[in-house]
Amino acid sequence: MKRRIELEVNGERVQLEVEPDRTLLDVLRSDLGLSGAKDACATGDCGACTVLLDGEPINSCLTLAVALSGRRVTTVEGLADDPLGRALQRAFVEHGAVQCGYCTPGLLLAAKSLLARCASPDEAGIRAAISGNLCRCTGYVKVVAAIQAASQAQTT
Amino acid sequence: MSFDYVEPASLDEALAILDQSRPEARLETHLMAGGTTLVRRLRRREVRPRLVVGIGRLPELGGLSEEADGTLRIGAATTLSALARSAAVSRLAPLLAEVCGRTRSPQIRTLATLGGALCAGSPLAEPALALLALDAAVLLRSSGERRRLPLAELLGGPGRTALRADEILTAILVPGASADRAWAYEGLSRRHAVEPPLVAAAVALELDSDGHCRTARVALGMATPVPIRLHSVERAVEGGRPEGERLRSAAELAVGLELREDVRASAEYRARVIPAIVRRALVRAAEAGRGTREGVAR
Numbered sequence: 001m002k003r004r005i006e007l008e009v010n011g012e013r014v015q016l017e018v019e020p021d022r023t024l025l026d027v028l029r030s031d032l033g034l035s036g037a038k039d040a041c042a043t044g045d046c047g048a049c050t051v052l053l054d055g056e057p058i059n060s061c062l063t064l065a066v067a068l069s070g071r072r073v074t075t076v077e078g079l080a081d082d083p084l085g086r087a088l089q090r091a092f093v094e095h096g097a098v099q100c101g102y103c104t105p106g107l108l109l110a111a112k113s114l115l116a117r118c119a120s121p122d123e124a125g126i127r128a129a130i131s132g133n134l135c136r137c138t139g140y141v142k143v144v145a146a147i148q149a150a151s152q153a154q155t156t
Numbered sequence: 157m158s159f160d161y162v163e164p165a166s167l168d169e170a171l172a173i174l175d176q177s178r179p180e181a182r183l184e185t186h187l188m189a190g191g192t193t194l195v196r197r198l199r200r201r202e203v204r205p206r207l208v209v210g211i212g213r214l215p216e217l218g219g220l221s222e223e224a225d226g227t228l229r230i231g232a233a234t235t236l237s238a239l240a241r242s243a244a245v246s247r248l249a250p251l252l253a254e255v256c257g258r259t260r261s262p263q264i265r266t267l268a269t270l271g272g273a274l275c276a277g278s279p280l281a282e283p284a285l286a287l288l289a290l291d292a293a294v295l296l297r298s299s300g301e302r303r304r305l306p307l308a309e310l311l312g313g314p315g316r317t318a319l320r321a322d323e324i325l326t327a328i329l330v331p332g333a334s335a336d337r338a339w340a341y342e343g344l345s346r347r348h349a350v351e352p353p354l355v356a357a358a359v360a361l362e363l364d365s366d367g368h369c370r371t372a373r374v375a376l377g378m379a380t381p382v383p384i385r386l387h388s389v390e391r392a393v394e395g396g397r398p399e400g401e402r403l404r405s406a407a408e409l410a411v412g413l414e415l416r417e418d419v420r421a422s423a424e425y426r427a428r429v430i431p432a433i434v435r436r437a438l439v440r441a442a443e444a445g446r447g448t449r450e451g452v453a454r
Contacts, residue, residue, distance in 0.1 A: 003161060020161035020208065023195065042199050044192060045350055047263055056237065056266040062195045063267065066161045067188065067210050110262065131349030132261025 005069035009034070010078030018065050025049045025060035028075060036076035036105040047133035050106030051075050055117075057110045057132065074112075076105035084115055087150045095146035099137035106133045111147045119155050123148070159205045167216040167324065171299040173209055174322045187211050187324065189233050190267035193276040212269065217326055220244055226332020232271025232325045236283065237262070239270060249330045251339040251360060255286040261350045271325045274307070277315045279416060280352040284311060284383045286341065288375035289358040290334040295327040296320075304329075314381045337362050337371075338445030342437035343378070344429055346420070354421045355379040355430055357437040361398055363445045369398045374434060379415050379426040386410050389434060398442035407435035 002017040009032060018027055028034045028051065037060050040048035049061040052074035079085035088108050091097070098104050107130055114121055114129035121129065126147050127140070135143065164170040170187075177185045184206035188194045191212070197203045211217060217233035220242055228248040230239070239245050240257030259265060259273075259282045273281040274294065287307050294310050296303040296319065303323075310318050310325075319325060337360040343353030356378045362371035372393040377383035392406035410430045415423040 001158075001160065019158045021158045021198065023199075043196050044261075044264060047261065050263055053266065057263045058266045059192070059261075059263045061199070062192050062264075064161070064188070064191060064195060064208070067163070067191060067212070113262075127348075129262060132263040134350070 003066050005066055007065075007068060007070075008072040010074060011081060016065070020064060020066045022065050023061055024051070024063045024065045024068060024073070027065040028060060028073070034075045034077050038102055038105070040102070045134075046103075047106045047110070048103055050109050050133060052109050052113055055113060057106075057113050059132075074109065076108055079108055079112065084150070084154060085112055087153045088112055088115070088147070091146040091150040091153065092143075095142050095149060097138060097142040097146040103133055103135040103137075107135065107143055111150070115147070115151050115154060120151055121147075160207045161210065162207065163210040163213070167214055167297065167326065168299070170209055170211055170214060170324060171297065171322070173207075174324070175299050177207070177321075185209065185321075187275075189217070189269040189272040190235065192264050192268045193272055193278070211324065217271065217324075222248060222332075226335065228330040228332070228335075230270055230328040230330070232327055233269045234271075235266060236268050236270065236273070237265040239283075240265065248332070248335045249286075249290055251290060251337075251341060251358060252283065252286045252330065254339075255282050255341050255358065258349075259283060260352070270328055274310060274328070275317055275319055275325055277312070277317045279314050279381055279383070280378055281383070282343075282352060282356060282377070285356055285358040285375045285377040287328065287330070288377075288383055288385055289339070289360040289373040290330050290337075291373065292331075293329045294325055295329065296323045297326050298322045298324075308385065311382045333362070334360060337373075338441050340437045340440035340444060342433050342440065344433050351420070353378050355426055355433050357430075357434045359434075359437040359441040361393070361438075361441050361445055363398070367397055367446065369393050369396065369442075372398075374438070376410065376413070376430065376434065379421075379430060380413060381416060384413075386434065389438075393438065398438065398445070403438040403442065404435055407431045407438060410434045 038048035040046045044059040044062040051060045054072050186205040189212040217231045219231040236256040245253045273283045292307045339360045341358050343356035345353040358375040360373045372390040374386040374389045388409040389406050415426045417423040
């Protein structure tokens, strides 16, 4: 039986009617057309489905949308809404941190959450913050460099 | 194949829902706090609930407080991320803060709760190891009864806990006596995150003023069907100075254990590495103990 829920997604209030067994990932992709978050491993092991819940990273494939009524969700599509998000986007492009792009939405959001909480993380802090995001292409070196550059751009 | 979802407003309401489920249907009523265990099982089609009861926001399951006798009381729905960041936990149970801060991944830690980690009955729940080494107990409530169990009694076997079908785990208690113990957590992992370690040991040592070990707690997990205490290792460490040959031979007593075999490591491999991991944890805990005593006026 469908339940009515209300979420704030990228700053906008949305009302939805969803079956209880639907994940947040599926609702974002299918009902809201926000396909940035990816359904890759389905078990919370890869981070390609990462979105921010009240600013903190979660695996949207492991959450039921019905349990999140009243919460604030940020997806990669909302990244350009603020200077930090835009700085991260620029840095990822400039530093060659994107190859196939599948992991990129999740990485960007994990990085955004980190830099919002800690303006100048060291390399260990950056690697810990992205440790839940698997990347098959880049080897992470340029991803870390991009996040460092974005944090420097923010603090100057 | 869907299920009903209900989010009771109070613990009493949640317990009444469990009572109202017919006994044979109780197997199909699942509690959900953070959801990382339940939703994973749903997606792998390992469970088929009829009713999911959302308890993650129950006010009675929240909160973190230090009681008058120094006990740290942790609400069962407290997330691993909140525990890792808590100043109170860093002060009163730093071993728990450390382990919660490195369990699985940042994404899992945002949602996963301490109570949920214990009730999942998984051999791979790292926070349970820390809590065993800290002599933690759990509080269980049903509509008619309150129970307090030592953690070891809750953890029955793989996939099983002592939690009854009409009970909710409401709080985890860490005794104040555990706060000053010298501790270390040592895991053997192929990756830095996401994948649980193949073997992990949590050690907490109570040292007296001349550096002798009065009380030793050595918990082993990831490699065993449930996290366990290594009593023979503990007895070998207690009563003397935790250093050198004493620790080496104590760690060698971590043998003859029932070990897991899975895709990531064989039981034989685990048997070979366990004494080394236990020794490393003992050595690091002992070093932390010496560091604490030097230069700190107590």
